[in-house]
Amino acid sequence: MSFQLIDEQEAIQAMARDFAANEIAPAASKYDEEEAFPVELFQKMREYGLANLAIPEQYGGPGIDKMSHAIIVEEIAKACAGVATSIEANSLSSYPILVGASEELKQKYLTKLTREGKFASFALTEPGAGSDVSSLSTTARRVGSEYVLDGEKCFITNASYADFFVVLANLKEEGKDKNFTAFIVDRESLGVTVGEKEKKLGLRSSNTASVIFEEVVVPASNRIGAEGEGFKIFMKALMHARPMVGAQALGIAQAAYEASIDYAKERKQFGKPIANLQAIQFMLADMAMNIEAARLLVHKAVGLLQEGRPSAQHASFAKCFASDTAMSVATDAVQIFGGYGFIRDYPVEKYFRDAKIMQIYEGTNQIQRVVIAKEILSS
Template sequence: MLVKSGLQRVALRPLARASQRFYATPSAPGAVSFALSDEQRAIQELAQTFSREKVVPVAAEYDRTMEYPWPLIKEAHSLGLLNTHVPEKYGGPELGLLECSIISESVAFGCSGIGTAMEANGLAEAPLIVAASHEIKNKFLGRMTEEPLVASYAVTEPGAGSDVAGIKTKATKVGDKWVINGTKMCTNSGHANWFFVLAVTDPDAHPSKSMTGFVVEGDTEGIVRGKKEINMGQRCSDTRMVTFNDVAVSEENIVGKRGEGFKIAMKAFDITRPLVAAGAVGVAQRALEEATKYAQERKTMGQPIINHQGVGFMLADMAINAEAARNLVWRSAWAKDAGERNTFHASIAKTFASRAAVENANLGVQVLGGIGFNTEMPLEKLYRDAKIFELYEGTSQIQRLIISRTLPTIYPA
């Protein structure tokens, strides 16, 4: 797929496994490097140009109006910045996770709400990439690459967020159909062309084997989309309650096998958590840049405030946060691209990067002082936007639970 714009032309198809080519294998001589390949730098430049020239100028207005950013979704699609891990076989660029994380960071730098609207596509697509049949992939992933559509990952429920095993939505076999009943709370749901739905199909089985994933067309009878939720931050991202009232789907709509839904959802997180963490890095980096520029312009006591140790140390902490978070994200993405299980590193990356975003936004407001508390300055929005990173795609506490339970396998007694 050739991606064209007036700013850049990037041939994405040859980049499908750029990170594997660049890093070789974990044990190969010279495999560890912090440089990007020429292809990866081209992707980064394309994404950063899109973010700085198209997203940054309109971010505050989208935050104010809370409108869904369709014009930017369409432009991102035309540039090849959507659906980036969809396999070539189904029309996508099949980028490695490292390349996808570079894009996620770049877009979130401009506006993490717009970044979430884009990244929610990847979350809905991930279970299909992991486990769906060729027919489902061809039908649902193929259409995403052909035109600017969005999809929704319908797993979270009002009473079951981080506790995925506690979901109540049920799918019951009636004749040759599966009938879904339940309520979800999910991103992009007001505009979704289709949903990935996790539902209980075997209530007597262990939670890890009781659920099944389904792909459901957005116009299926019985789907009721609620009102847009007004969130503290990322306000142009569309979050709504979606109710499934006797929604009938065929056996062919099952993703993977019956009873494997929980396992598939967890595998999907290995793809998406590093990308959410990358978005947090984008927020942390934006806060650092805005605060550093301001500190060089604002003067007190006859000199720029960056020269005052109290301010300089805050900026130094922000730089440490952003750099360390990015390296953790790249580590987790590299592991996945190299064929390793990256759950442990993905949870570490998400936990640290989420905290980095929150701390950098907080410190950024502090550097700007009273004006940083004003809506005219981007730090106010970054401060509100940052918090969600510690909540969605598994709270920071859930990530720590995953990390702590993994440690005995790494360091057995």
């Protein structure tokens, strides 16, 4: 067991850190304030090999190992979690294709992301089906060699810019109630409508909108896997994605922690830096300890992915603990900054706003605990 990054991973980390510090961080507050989707930045990240991180080299991706993927995500999220979320939306959309799609679909759609610089969206959540995926109401029906989709998806990352959507629908078939099937739906398909951009608490540089499907015709060749395999494919995809949410949360937590250290050394009260006060020292110590524990859990889950042994339990450990840590660290960072922590001129209020969604998207932390409980009780 080694806790040391190899030389190549350290080089990737240094490159990602420099890019994030020089290209993302200086404009992060501007993107946040304007709720801007920085397309040019995303294309520059693609050119640097910092996008489409899950895609193998044979489809035009960087072809990096899973640990390098997590390291890059952490560094980007440290500069701006909104940017990290939109970049990782392409990875999330790639996972069902990589897990269950035909070679033809992989060649056609993954290369749209890598070689053409397109965006994609993972369309799972619905107005009435968030944590309870089994209740989703988007339907598909077979008509000859095609399917017809109807329904609405909400909170879809990159929806306004997506070239295609990876969609889970309930295939209507006599005698089958839950017959979930996965599809790739082209943005230009007749009957696809993208709603207004959502106004969000955090991640404001990331685009989020609803997607409505009205009698949308999808060729059978765009089905991912066999009929009825969609739920399993999407759950496998999330098993790969959740550790990377943990990596995003780590980036937020690390940024909030470092800002707190710097501020505590500079800010003076009672004639001395507040870093000399035990109350502040204990908060900083807890931050450091929990970030280290979260990083170990994330790296364990990522290591299992790299070994070809993805674990639902460890993916949930990583996502849940790291995002809880991000929220706790960001909250304490605001407290350490005091009144200044509540002001937009200082960075910690953004970390606080961005951290909250980490506990919610890609499965709430309550659902992560359900997954963990199921795994430990069935083993």
